[in-house]
Amino acid sequence: MSVFSSPSFDEHEDVAFHYDGETGLKAIISLHSTVMGPALGGCRMWAYDDDAAALTDVLRLSRGMTFKNALADLPWGGGKSVIIGNAKTDKTPAMMREMGRFVDSFGGRYIVAEDVGTTPEDMAEIAKTTRNVRGVKSVGFDPSPGTAYGVFKGLEAAVGEALGASDLKGVRVAVQGLGHVGYDLARRLHAAGAVLTVTDIDAAALARAERELGATVVGLDAIYDADVDVYAPCALGATLNDDTIPRLKASIVAGAANNQLAETRHGDRLADRGILYAPDYVLNAGGVIHIYHEGPDFDRDATFAHIGRIGGTMRDIFRRAKDDGIPPHIAADRLAKDKLAAAKAGQRKA
Ligand code: NAD
Known part of the structure; x- marks a missing residue:
């Protein structure tokens, strides 16, 4: 599997992979563009067939977020993350906190939110290890x-x-x-x-x-x-x-x-x-x-x-x-x- 020769790669700025043996977290964060500001995009948890499918998804979705945020007049670039796993059976609070650490390693260049397979409760867990998260349960907003x-x-x-x-x-x-x-x-x-x-x-x-x-x-x-x-x-x-x-x-x-x-x-x-x-x-x-x-x-x-x-x-x-x-x-x-x-x-x- 190659990132740069993937048909979905389109000058993405940063693509990072993270594995944590203790919690079983396997995740990819893709920053397509930070030209307009920090890259905002949801975290999808999905039982992908293989790692290549997860990469394709995160590259495609992060690019979409760049366009979406730009046309919505937001000072945000486009990013996305995926967790490889079954959201019903594999997810744990510790895994979400580890995901928060991964998000935090971008120093504010990536802001995470919920997506398919993650919930406002998961964002609350992520918020324990990073400030760079939106859509947290306790904030209590329904978009x-x-x-x-x-x-x-x-x-x-x-x-x-x-x-x-x-x-x-x-x-x-x-x-x-x-x-x-x-x-x-x-x-x-x-x-x-x-x-x-x-x-x-x-x-x-x-x-x-x-x-x-x-x-x-x-x-x-x-x-x-x-x-x-x-x-x-x-x-x-x-x-x-x-x-x-x-x-x-x-x-x-x-x-x-x-x-x-x-x-x-x-x-x-x-x-x-x-x-x-x-x-x-x-x-x-x-x-x-x-x-x-x-x-x-x-x-x-x-x-x-x-x-x-x-x-x-x-x-x-x-x-x-x-x-x-x-x-x-x-x-x-x-x-x-x-x-x-x-x-x-x-x-x-x-
Ligand atoms: P929701 O789950 O509250 O509503 C989906 C509705 O579709 C439910 O009432 C469900 O019973 C119905 N449904 C399921 N299968 C159906 C079928 N085969 N035919 C007809 N109806 C069916 O979801 P939502 O939050 O209202 O989001 C709706 C869509 O908008 C989703 O595609 C979502 O990704 C998108 N979206 C939502 C938001 C948001 O703020 N909620 C933002 C952006 C995009």
């Missing part, structure tokens, strides 16, 4: 309402772009997944006059949406065929794929779920079908923006004002896509790269 607000603002921008509508009255939206983010988004959409079609595996959430939001409930698979203007994936990743894209009746995809495109080429397929895609990592950045603002001086209004700027960023992306004749998922990456290049040039001058 989901912030995420939902950002998705709402970005969805509004997409509706303006694709349908020329200045508000959401009568706009038909299919929400897939009524969890922490999806339900809050549905509530906001309903309040703005949108008409909802929803699905979930949780019958109680569906009954509540029917009762409180007048939503029409459809089956798990039927959501892709719903006769709507917007498809809002808020449950699983990779729902935009060869099977689903030809079925969509929506002219917009805008939702909270991470990694919605099964493969990058599916962004092109959406564009071929004339479906406007609001890139997921831009739309769902409300959570990370919320995490940035958390702390004893938390100011909810300032935080939500910052998150609200996702609407403007989304409009910039759609404009860039039009100007360059490219799909929005490529335009978003280009905008982020331009921001990084400008910051780098500024640093060279200083």
Whole structure:
């Protein structure tokens, strides 16, 4: 396994491996870029098939965080960490504290937060051995309402772009997944006059949406065929794929779920079908923006004002896509790269 010849290696600044025999910790931290500031990104714990798969994941995810944080107007670069192991059976508090020591060895250049396989409780354990951690249980913040607000603002921008509508009255939206983010988004959409079609595996959430939001409930698979203007994936990743894209009746995809495109080429397929895609990592950045603002001086209004700027960023992306004749998922990456290049040039001058 080689780092530098990995297809996912893209001028990452630092990639470090750590093994601790006592706790069994096997971890990798990848700092893709610290041009904008310390690299912030979650710690994923996953039973990878092999070390190469873990490396590929951490390289890919840390690069994504650079772009996400840059477009969210955060003074943070992009990083990520992975722990190789089964989060249900292998994890111990001692392992998390050792992970904290590993994080701390970067001297503040890497800031860790939760991700798939780790929890706010784990972050509290990590906080015992490093200060460079966010999203700690005792702080008591839930970023989901912030995420939902950002998705709402970005969805509004997409509706303006694709349908020329200045508000959401009568706009038909299919929400897939009524969890922490999806339900809050549905509530906001309903309040703005949108008409909802929803699905979930949780019958109680569906009954509540029917009762409180007048939503029409459809089956798990039927959501892709719903006769709507917007498809809002808020449950699983990779729902935009060869099977689903030809079925969509929506002219917009805008939702909270991470990694919605099964493969990058599916962004092109959406564009071929004339479906406007609001890139997921831009739309769902409300959570990370919320995490940035958390702390004893938390100011909810300032935080939500910052998150609200996702609407403007989304409009910039759609404009860039039009100007360059490219799909929005490529335009978003280009905008982020331009921001990084400008910051780098500024640093060279200083
Ligand atoms: P959640 O677990 O609270 O909600 C997910 C919902 O999807 C649940 O209600 C679940 O029952 C439902 N679901 C599961 N399988 C389904 C299926 N096959 N079809 C339809 N519904 C299904 O998660 P969340 O925090 O609301 O996050 C939703 C998505 O947004 C995830 O992809 C997450 O990675 C992403 N995201 C969340 C945040 C945040 O702040 N919570 C931030 C950024 C991205």
